[in-house]
Amino acid sequence: MTLLEAVLALRRGEVSSAELTAAALAAIERLNPATNAMQLITADAARAEARAADEARARGEGGGALQGIPGAFKDLFYTKGVRTTGGSQLFASHVPDHDATVVARVRAAGGVLIGKTGMHELAYGITSSNPHFGAVRNPWDRDRIPGGSSGGSGAAVAAGMVFMAMGSDTGGSIRIPASFCGVVGLKPTYGRVSRYGAMPLGFSLDHIGPLTRSVRDAGAVLNVIAGHDPLDDSSSRRPIENYVPDPEPSIRGLRIGLAENFYFERLDPEVDVAVRAALRTAESHGAEIVLLRVPDIAAINTVARTILLGEASAALEPYLDQRDQIGADVLALLDQGRLIPATDYINAQRLRRVMQREFAALWKRVDCLITPTTPATAPRIGETTTTIAGENEDVRLAATRMVRGINLLGLPAVSIPCGSDRRGLPIGLQIIGQPFAEAQILRVAQVLLPAEVPVPQL
Amino acid sequence: MTLLEAVLALRRGEVSSAELTAAALAAIERLNPATNAMQLITADAARAEARAADEARARGEGGGALQGIPGAFKDLFYTKGVRTTGGSQLFASHVPDHDATVVARVRAAGGVLIGKTGMHELAYGITSSNPHFGAVRNPWDRDRIPGGSSGGSGAAVAAGMVFMAMGSDTGGSIRIPASFCGVVGLKPTYGRVSRYGAMPLGFSLDHIGPLTRSVRDAGAVLNVIAGHDPLDDSSSRRPIENYVPDPEPSIRGLRIGLAENFYFERLDPEVDVAVRAALRTAESHGAEIVLLRVPDIAAINTVARTILLGEASAALEPYLDQRDQIGADVLALLDQGRLIPATDYINAQRLRRVMQREFAALWKRVDCLITPTTPATAPRIGETTTTIAGENEDVRLAATRMVRGINLLGLPAVSIPCGSDRRGLPIGLQIIGQPFAEAQILRVAQVLLPAEVPVPQL
Numbered sequence: 001m002t003l004l005e006a007v008l009a010l011r012r013g014e015v016s017s018a019e020l021t022a023a024a025l026a027a028i029e030r031l032n033p034a035t036n037a038m039q040l041i042t043a044d045a046a047r048a049e050a051r052a053a054d055e056a057r058a059r060g061e062g063g064g065a066l067q068g069i070p071g072a073f074k075d076l077f078y079t080k081g082v083r084t085t086g087g088s089q090l091f092a093s094h095v096p097d098h099d100a101t102v103v104a105r106v107r108a109a110g111g112v113l114i115g116k117t118g119m120h121e122l123a124y125g126i127t128s129s130n131p132h133f134g135a136v137r138n139p140w141d142r143d144r145i146p147g148g149s150s151g152g153s154g155a156a157v158a159a160g161m162v163f164m165a166m167g168s169d170t171g172g173s174i175r176i177p178a179s180f181c182g183v184v185g186l187k188p189t190y191g192r193v194s195r196y197g198a199m200p201l202g203f204s205l206d207h208i209g210p211l212t213r214s215v216r217d218a219g220a221v222l223n224v225i226a227g228h229d230p231l232d233d234s235s236s237r238r239p240i241e242n243y244v245p246d247p248e249p250s251i252r253g254l255r256i257g258l259a260e261n262f263y264f265e266r267l268d269p270e271v272d273v274a275v276r277a278a279l280r281t282a283e284s285h286g287a288e289i290v291l292l293r294v295p296d297i298a299a300i301n302t303v304a305r306t307i308l309l310g311e312a313s314a315a316l317e318p319y320l321d322q323r324d325q326i327g328a329d330v331l332a333l334l335d336q337g338r339l340i341p342a343t344d345y346i347n348a349q350r351l352r353r354v355m356q357r358e359f360a361a362l363w364k365r366v367d368c369l370i371t372p373t374t375p376a377t378a379p380r381i382g383e384t385t386t387t388i389a390g391e392n393e394d395v396r397l398a399a400t401r402m403v404r405g406i407n408l409l410g411l412p413a414v415s416i417p418c419g420s421d422r423r424g425l426p427i428g429l430q431i432i433g434q435p436f437a438e439a440q441i442l443r444v445a446q447v448l449l450p451a452e453v454p455v456p457q458l
Numbered sequence: 459m460t461l462l463e464a465v466l467a468l469r470r471g472e473v474s475s476a477e478l479t480a481a482a483l484a485a486i487e488r489l490n491p492a493t494n495a496m497q498l499i500t501a502d503a504a505r506a507e508a509r510a511a512d513e514a515r516a517r518g519e520g521g522g523a524l525q526g527i528p529g530a531f532k533d534l535f536y537t538k539g540v541r542t543t544g545g546s547q548l549f550a551s552h553v554p555d556h557d558a559t560v561v562a563r564v565r566a567a568g569g570v571l572i573g574k575t576g577m578h579e580l581a582y583g584i585t586s587s588n589p590h591f592g593a594v595r596n597p598w599d600r601d602r603i604p605g606g607s608s609g610g611s612g613a614a615v616a617a618g619m620v621f622m623a624m625g626s627d628t629g630g631s632i633r634i635p636a637s638f639c640g641v642v643g644l645k646p647t648y649g650r651v652s653r654y655g656a657m658p659l660g661f662s663l664d665h666i667g668p669l670t671r672s673v674r675d676a677g678a679v680l681n682v683i684a685g686h687d688p689l690d691d692s693s694s695r696r697p698i699e700n701y702v703p704d705p706e707p708s709i710r711g712l713r714i715g716l717a718e719n720f721y722f723e724r725l726d727p728e729v730d731v732a733v734r735a736a737l738r739t740a741e742s743h744g745a746e747i748v749l750l751r752v753p754d755i756a757a758i759n760t761v762a763r764t765i766l767l768g769e770a771s772a773a774l775e776p777y778l779d780q781r782d783q784i785g786a787d788v789l790a791l792l793d794q795g796r797l798i799p800a801t802d803y804i805n806a807q808r809l810r811r812v813m814q815r816e817f818a819a820l821w822k823r824v825d826c827l828i829t830p831t832t833p834a835t836a837p838r839i840g841e842t843t844t845t846i847a848g849e850n851e852d853v854r855l856a857a858t859r860m861v862r863g864i865n866l867l868g869l870p871a872v873s874i875p876c877g878s879d880r881r882g883l884p885i886g887l888q889i890i891g892q893p894f895a896e897a898q899i900l901r902v903a904q905v906l907l908p909a910e911v912p913v914p915q916l
Contacts, residue, residue: 343775344800
C-alpha cells in the first residue's frame with residue numbers, strides 16, 4: 001500500500017491509524033534487525049498519536065493531508081522530546097525541545113512519528129555505515145550499502161516499514177539511497193522546504209525532501225512541507241504551486257534533455273540499458289529527447305566539494321576538539337575542510353553563480369534533464385573503491401558523480417527506480433528540473449513510474 | 459549651483475550643456491592641481507557629448523533626467539573606451555570595451571562624462587593617498603585626506619568641479635569622503651544599484667552611490683541608477699520607489715534612534731556637539747528622538763572586516779604575483795586575507811545573518827538611526843594614528859568605525875554635513891534606514907540640510 005492509498009483507506013474508514021501504526025511497528029520489529037534502518041522507534045508515542053488521530057477523525061476533525069499516517073524522519077531532524085543524534089556520538093544524548101519545521105508541518109498535517117532513521121555519521125558520507133549505530137543494510141542485499149547519508153530512510157521505505165521517511169540531501173543524500181534502495185527520492189529546489197531544526201552540514205547546499213514508494217506520495221509529502229518559513233533565512237517567499245497528481249499525466253511535447261558529454265560516460269552497462277529504455281518509454285508517451293551538451297559537470301562537482309568542505313567544517317568546528325568521538329572518514333573530511341582558504345571558498349561561490357547562469361541557459365532548449373542517479377547499483381558494505389565499466393573509482397566520488405552538482409545549482413531533482421541489474425539490485429534514474437518546477441519533474445516521474453515500487457522479500 | 463538647479467536652468471534654456479561643461483572643465487583646470495581629485499579628464503569627449511546633448515534638446519529630444527549634466531565617475535567604473543585603473547598600477551593601461559551599468563544609465567539619462575576621479579588604490583583603504591597617482595587632497599585643507607576610497611569623488615564635488623561624482627562603498631568609502639569633504643554621500647540598500655562593470659572589492663559588501671552638493675541631487679541620481687540589472691546577480695528585483703523631493707519635507711512623528719551604547723563613545727567633542735545640535739533641529743521639526751541600545755557594533759565591524767579580508771583577497775588573488783605593483787598598505791591587507799580560513803569566513807557570514815535579524819528588530823521601535831559619520835574630522839595626509847577624545851586610534855579603524863557595519867547589514871545610509879570644527883573642517887552626520895527606505899532617509903537629510911553645502915575657497 002502506498003501513502004496515498006493509506007490516506008484514502010483511512011478516509012473511507014477501511015482502516016484505522018491505530019491499525020496502520022501497529023502494522024508499521026510490526027514490520028519494523030520484523031525487518032529492522034536485518035536492515036538497521038530505524039535508529040530509534042517511538043512505539044508508545046506513535047500508538048498514542050495514532051489513537052488521537054483516529055479519535056479526531058471520529059469527531060469529524062483533523063482532516064490533515066497526512067492524518068493518521070505513520071512516517072519516519074532521518075535522525076538529524078529535531079524532534080521535540082525525542083533524541084536526535086545526527087548519527088553522531090557527539091549528540092548521543094541530545095533531546096531537542098522543539099520540532100524541526102518539517103517535523104512540525106508533518107505533525108500539523110496529522111502525521112504520526114514512528115521513529116528516527118539511521119544515517120551516515122553527521123550526514124557526511126554516502127554509505128550509512130555508521131561507526132556508532134552500526135551499518136544500515138540494503139533491503140535488496142544485506143551485504144550492500146543502502147547509500148547515504150539518508151540510508152535508513154531509504155531502507156525503511158524500501159523494506160515497507162513506513163510509507164514515507166524524510167531525508168536530507170547535501171550532495172545526493174536523498175537520491176543516492178533512493179537509487180540504491182529502489183524507492184522514490186525527491187530533492188526540492190533550494191529554498192522550497194525549510195531547514196529550520198535540521199542539523200546543518202552545508203548551509204548553501206542542504207536540501208530536505210521525502211523518500212516514498214510512489215511518485216504521487218513524494219508529491220503529497222512535498223505539498224505538506226513546502227513553503228516559506230521565517231525561521232530559515234534561505235527559505236523562499238515564492239508562492240507554492242501545489243503538486244496535484246494527474247490520473248493521466250501527459251508529457252506530450254515535453255523536451256527531455258540528454259547530456260551526451262557527461263551523464264553517459266563511465267556507466268555500468270546495465271544502468272545504461274535501463275535508463276535508455278526509460279527514455280524510449282518517455283518518447284513513446286510523446287516526449288522529445290534532445291541530445292545536448294551541458295556545462296562541465298566535473299567542474300561543477302569540484303566547486304560543490306570545495307564549498308561543502310568549508311561549510312561542513314565551519315558548522316562542526318565547535319566539536320573538533322572531541323576527535324575521538326568522530327569516525328575516521330568524517331574526521332578526515334572535517335580536517336581537510338579546515339585547510340581550505342577563505343579565498344578558495346569565495347571563488348567557488350563566485351564560480352557557482354557563473355555555473356548557475358550557464359545551466360539556466362539550458363532551459364531555453366529543454367524542459368528537464370534525465371540522467372542515471374548513480375553510475376552503478378549499490379556497492380558492498382566496506383568497499384571504498386568500485387569498478388564501473390572496467391575502471392576503478394572511489395565509491396564516494398562514483399555515488400555522488402551525477403547528483404552532487406545539482407545541489408550546487410539548487411535545482412529540483414527526483415530519483416525513481418527504473419529496473420534492476422542481473423543481481424536484482426535497483427537501478428535509479430534522475431530527473432532534474434528548472435527552479436521550482438517540482439510539479440513538472442514529478443509528472444515525468446509519474447509517467448515513467450506509474451505504480452508503486454516493488455518491495456524485496458526479506 | 460546644484461545638479462537639480464542646473465537641470466532646471468538647462469530646461470529653461472538659461473544655460474547650455476556646452477556652457478556647463480566648459481565651466482566644469484575650467485573649474486577642473488583651476489582646482490585640480492591643488493586637489494588631484496580628477497585622475498583623468500575626458501575634455502574633448504565631454505565637449506562633444508555636451509554639444510550633442512544641446513542639439514538633442516534643440517530638436518525637442520533627449521529629455522533625460524540628467525540631460526546635458528556633466529558628472530564624474532570613480533576610476534573603478536568601467537567606461538567604454540576610457541581608461542579605468544581602479545587606482546592601481548596593475549590596470550594602468552586598461553581600457554574597457556563597455557560601460558558599467560551605472561555609467562550606461564547616467565549616459566542614457568543624458569549625463570555627460572567629464573572624467574574619472576582619483577581613489578584609494580584598488581578601493582582598499584580610506585585615505586586616497588594613492589602611491590601611483592598621487593594623494594588626493596581635501597579641498598578644505600590641502601594637507602588633509604579627503605577620505606576614501608572615493609576620495610576624488612568627494613573632493614571633486616566639494617571643490618565645485620562637478621555636480622555629481624559616482625562613488626563606491628564597501629566599508630564606508632562613499633560616506634567617509636562625504637564626511638571629510640563636507641558633501642552628501644548616499645550608500646543605497648544592498649541590491650538597489652547594479653554593480654556590473656564596477657571593479658569588485660568585497661562581493662557581499664560593495665555598494666554604489668552618488669556624492670553631490672545637495673540631498674535632492676543625491677536622490678535625483680539614485681532615481682537614474684537604481685533598479686534591477688540581470689547582469690548583476692546581487693541586484694534586487696524589488697520594484698523601485700522613486701525619490702520625489704518634497705518642497706516642504708515633513709518628519710513630524712518620525713522616530714529617530716540614537717544608540718547610547720555605541721555611536722557616541724569616543725567622539726571628538728566638536729563632532730558630538732554638532733550631531734546633537736542636528737538632533738535638536740530634527741526634534742524642532744516634530745521628530746521624536748528615541749534613545750536605544752543597538753546590537754554590538756564593534757562585533758558587527760569585526761565580522762565585516764573578516765568578510766572583506768577574504769573577499770578582497772579572492773577578487774585580487776590573480777594579481778598577487780605582481781607584488782611590486784601594489785602599495786604596501788593594500789598588499790598587507792591582501793596578504794592578511796589569504797590567511798583567513800574558509801571556516802572563519804563562513805562563520806562570519808552566518809553571524810552576519812544573526813546580526814541582520816537582531817538589527818531588523820530595531821525597526822519596530824525607530825524609523826531610522828542617526829550617528830556621526832566619522833568620529834572626527836579629516837586627519838592629515840600621512841597620519842596613521844589619530845587622537846580622538848584623548849585616545850590614540852588607527853586612522854583606518856577610526857574612520858570606518860561608524861560606517862563599516864552598515865555595509866555588513868546592507869542598509870541604506872546617507873552622510874550629510876552638519877557644521878564644521880574650529881579649523882573649518884566639515885563634520886558629517888549619518889542617517890541609517892531600513893532596507894529600501896532611501897526615500898525616508900533622504901527626507902530626514904533634506905530637513906537637516908535644506909540647501910546646498912558650502913564650497914571652500916581654494
